[in-house]
Amino acid sequence: MNFNRDYVRSMGWAFVLMVCFAVTMALTVRVNALKSEVRLAERQLISLKREKIFLETEIETRGNQQQLRALNDIEFGYQAPTAGQYLASERQLAALGKPAAADAPAPVRVAAALDETEQLPFAAMVSPLTGKAMAAEVQTSSRERPVDAAGLSHRLSQAPRRGVMAE
Amino acid sequence: MSAISVTATIAPGRRQLVNVRRQLVLTAKLRILLLLAAFGAVALTALLRIALLGVLEPVSSRQSMADALLPPRGDIVDRNGVALARAFPAYSLWFNPKAMGDGGPPLVKSPREVAAALVQIFPGEDEARLTAVLSGSEPGYLRRRILPEEANRVHALGEPAIESPFENERLYPQGSMAAHVLGFVAADGHGRVGMEQVYDDRLTNPASRGTPAMLSLDLRVQGALEDELGRGMRETNAIGAAGIVLDVDSGEVLALASLPSFNPNLIDSAGAANIFNRFTNQVYELGSTFKPITIAAAIDAGVVTDFSKRYPSDKPLKVGNQQVRDSHILGASLNIPEALIHSSNIVTAQVADQLGGVRLNATMRSLGMNERPYIELPARGFPLWPSGQWSRITTMTVSYGHGIAVTPLHLASAYAALVNGGIWRPVTLEKLAPGQAPEGRRIWKASTSARMRQLLRMIVVDGTGKKADAPGYRVGGKTGSAEKPGANGYRKSSLVATFAAAFPMDRPRYVIIAMLDEPQGTAATSGQRTAAWNAAPIVGRVVPRIGPLLGIMPDDSRDVDISDLSPLVAGGAKE
Numbered sequence: 001m002n003f004n005r006d007y008v009r010s011m012g013w014a015f016v017l018m019v020c021f022a023v024t025m026a027l028t029v030r031v032n033a034l035k036s037e038v039r040l041a042e043r044q045l046i047s048l049k050r051e052k053i054f055l056e057t058e059i060e061t062r063g064n065q066q067q068l069r070a071l072n073d074i075e076f077g078y079q080a081p082t083a084g085q086y087l088a089s090e091r092q093l094a095a096l097g098k099p100a101a102a103d104a105p106a107p108v109r110v111a112a113a114l115d116e117t118e119q120l121p122f123a124a125m126v127s128p129l130t131g132k133a134m135a136a137e138v139q140t141s142s143r144e145r146p147v148d149a150a151g152l153s154h155r156l157s158q159a160p161r162r163g164v165m166a167e
Numbered sequence: 168m169s170a171i172s173v174t175a176t177i178a179p180g181r182r183q184l185v186n187v188r189r190q191l192v193l194t195a196k197l198r199i200l201l202l203l204a205a206f207g208a209v210a211l212t213a214l215l216r217i218a219l220l221g222v223l224e225p226v227s228s229r230q231s232m233a234d235a236l237l238p239p240r241g242d243i244v245d246r247n248g249v250a251l252a253r254a255f256p257a258y259s260l261w262f263n264p265k266a267m268g269d270g271g272p273p274l275v276k277s278p279r280e281v282a283a284a285l286v287q288i289f290p291g292e293d294e295a296r297l298t299a300v301l302s303g304s305e306p307g308y309l310r311r312r313i314l315p316e317e318a319n320r321v322h323a324l325g326e327p328a329i330e331s332p333f334e335n336e337r338l339y340p341q342g343s344m345a346a347h348v349l350g351f352v353a354a355d356g357h358g359r360v361g362m363e364q365v366y367d368d369r370l371t372n373p374a375s376r377g378t379p380a381m382l383s384l385d386l387r388v389q390g391a392l393e394d395e396l397g398r399g400m401r402e403t404n405a406i407g408a409a410g411i412v413l414d415v416d417s418g419e420v421l422a423l424a425s426l427p428s429f430n431p432n433l434i435d436s437a438g439a440a441n442i443f444n445r446f447t448n449q450v451y452e453l454g455s456t457f458k459p460i461t462i463a464a465a466i467d468a469g470v471v472t473d474f475s476k477r478y479p480s481d482k483p484l485k486v487g488n489q490q491v492r493d494s495h496i497l498g499a500s501l502n503i504p505e506a507l508i509h510s511s512n513i514v515t516a517q518v519a520d521q522l523g524g525v526r527l528n529a530t531m532r533s534l535g536m537n538e539r540p541y542i543e544l545p546a547r548g549f550p551l552w553p554s555g556q557w558s559r560i561t562t563m564t565v566s567y568g569h570g571i572a573v574t575p576l577h578l579a580s581a582y583a584a585l586v587n588g589g590i591w592r593p594v595t596l597e598k599l600a601p602g603q604a605p606e607g608r609r610i611w612k613a614s615t616s617a618r619m620r621q622l623l624r625m626i627v628v629d630g631t632g633k634k635a636d637a638p639g640y641r642v643g644g645k646t647g648s649a650e651k652p653g654a655n656g657y658r659k660s661s662l663v664a665t666f667a668a669a670f671p672m673d674r675p676r677y678v679i680i681a682m683l684d685e686p687q688g689t690a691a692t693s694g695q696r697t698a699a700w701n702a703a704p705i706v707g708r709v710v711p712r713i714g715p716l717l718g719i720m721p722d723d724s725r726d727v728d729i730s731d732l733s734p735l736v737a738g739g740a741k742e
Contacts, residue, residue, distance in 0.1 A: 029221035046235045050256065057255050060340035065390035080712040083639030088720030095724060
């Protein structure tokens with residue numbers, strides 16, 4: 001076949017054109033695919049936002065002021081803080097440090113002299129049933145024996161009887 | 168013969184067979200070709216469609232996210248953005264007998280069985296009613312509102328005739344709170360009564376409904392006011408109560424309540440009876456709460472210049488054939504601070520007489536007492552205003568709040584002007600940006616207003632308003648207990664008890680009014696029916712609850728300076 005230069009050039013141009021067209025098409029398809037993904041994500045966002053509105057409204061309704069007041073009246077009994085509980089200004093802060101007036105009652109003070117050297121014993125645990133110190137009732141053996149499975153099951157089976165004995 | 172004849176008979180038969188076979192093959196090929204062509208066409212169509220979808224953008228209902236999330240009706244929020252009314256998609260339960268579309272019975276199971284199954288899901292439902300609806304041929308609601316999980320359970324029953332359509336509901340998360348301000352949305356989709364009616368266009372217009380309408384209300388303040396008014400109402404067996412918390416500098420309403428309230432989520436006959444707004448629509452003779460207004464007008468006009476001047480108060484004041492009297496004799500004579508502290512009609516009437524009807528009338532007019540109150544709400548009562556030129560007795564009765572009937576909202580506006588330096592401003596339910604407060608009009612001089620702050624504080628410190636004195640909050644105010652008019656004059660047993668106050672008096676920020684309609688004397692009020700015992704304590708309880716929320720901290724070291732007036736009051740010179 002006789003391929004002259006012009007023919008090759010025009011074939012080349014046609015090939016380049018076809019490649020460009022194919023790339024454009026591929027790109028368009030890709031762009032549209034992405035766009036539809038965006039739309040899908042948008043739809044998901046909308047549905048999630050709707051769900052959020054739904055949940056927000058539910059929590060607002062369940063936790064409305066009247067419900068909270070009823071809950072407070074029954075369960076907690078919180079009250080608005082009184083004036084004495086606020087310290088809003090430097091003047092109020094300074095008022096705390098004022099020297100007591102001449103006719104002011106003496107402040108109530110609680111003091112105790114602790115002997116550093118004295119070892120304070122722990123208070124003995126008292127049985128609520130007998131009123132005696134627990135140490136007096138529990139039979140402590142002088143020597144610790146190793147616990148074996150048979151011994152443990154035996155003690156567990158004895159537990160109710162021991163409880164009765166304690167009374 | 169036989170061989171030739173056999174060949175001759177076979178030959179045409181074979182030829183025929185070959186022809187048939189060739190024809191069959193041709194038909195088969197043709198069919199395969201047709202089949203191939205059909206498949207090819209389908210594949211080509213699919214390919215073309217894919218290419219079309221891929222290359223051309225689908226134009227199917229493109230909706231932006233903002234459009235999709237645009238509520239069918241705009242939300243209403245308080246000044247901090249907390250939702251007061253919002254559009255809420257909800258399921259309902261609907262019976263559609265034509266759902267099957269075959270003319271047969273609408274239900275798969277019997278109506279009785281379906282009703283029993285529905286009662287399993289909704290234990291409160293009436294089975295007989297459901298059976299009746301399901302047996303009928305008319306479509307109708309089985310239940311107006313159901314939860315999503317309930318809709319799933321109903322769906323699992325497998326009855327196509329029971330539908331759960333999505334409906335746009337108007338939901339008020341706070342229930343009956345601020346119901347009179349909000350109003351409700353009727354079945355026609357339009358707002359009624361409150362701001363739902365006022366904002367109807369704005370809330371339904373697609374261009375504006377995406378942005379919530381912001382009110383000046385503060386939900387926390389509203390809650391505190393309603394709580395305490397409700398408590399006061401229960402304690403005194405009153406038939407109603409109303410109240411407001413108003414910003415004195417801008418005219419913004421922080422809370423407005425009228426009790427008993429209604430639930431805008433469900434308007435039934437009981438709720439419909441309470442839709443009437445006592446605070447903005449009902450006019451009352453508000454009694455002694457008018458006295459500070461009269462005294463302010465007299466100070467402003469120069470009629471009262473000496474606070475130590477004593478006015479006789481030992482006997483009723485006779486004007487023509489009528490008498491002005493006090494509840495009991497308060498002393499031989501009283502000065503102005505004492506007259507306010509003890510709430511003397513006789514002294515106030517004398518001051519008003521000196522002031523004159525023309526000037527008192529002008530003051531009342533400038534306070535808007537002769538027209539409907541200024542607020543956005545559609546329910547605004549028209550005052551009962553003494554017409555013509557005021558006679559002496561009219562001037563005197565008006566001076567202590569009788570013979571003139573206004574809404575408590577009129578009073579709130581007047582008190583705001585009384586303490587804020589003398590500027591009257593219209594009341595608004597819209598949140599105003601800083602610096603956007605209306606200019607208003609000057610009623611009194613700033614010096615008069617300063618004097619009134621002292622006097623109002625003295626009433627709470629030494630007078631009838633003692634029970635409103637929340638420690639540290641510097642409350643000032645005036646009680647008013649007016650008898651309600653009946654068929655034969657005033658009814659002794661029916662009072663309207665009001666306490667109009669402002670706080671903190673050293674720099675007033677909020678006016679607060681509590682009103683009880685026909686309170687009774689109970690153990691909680693030591694058997695008393697007057698405002699000092701029932702309305703004042705409400706204010707005394709509300710202020711500590713709302714003060715810190717509004718940025719007013721209790722401070723015992725601050726107060727309005729009343730040292731120049733205290734010595735004028737018996738027992739008041741101690742400070």
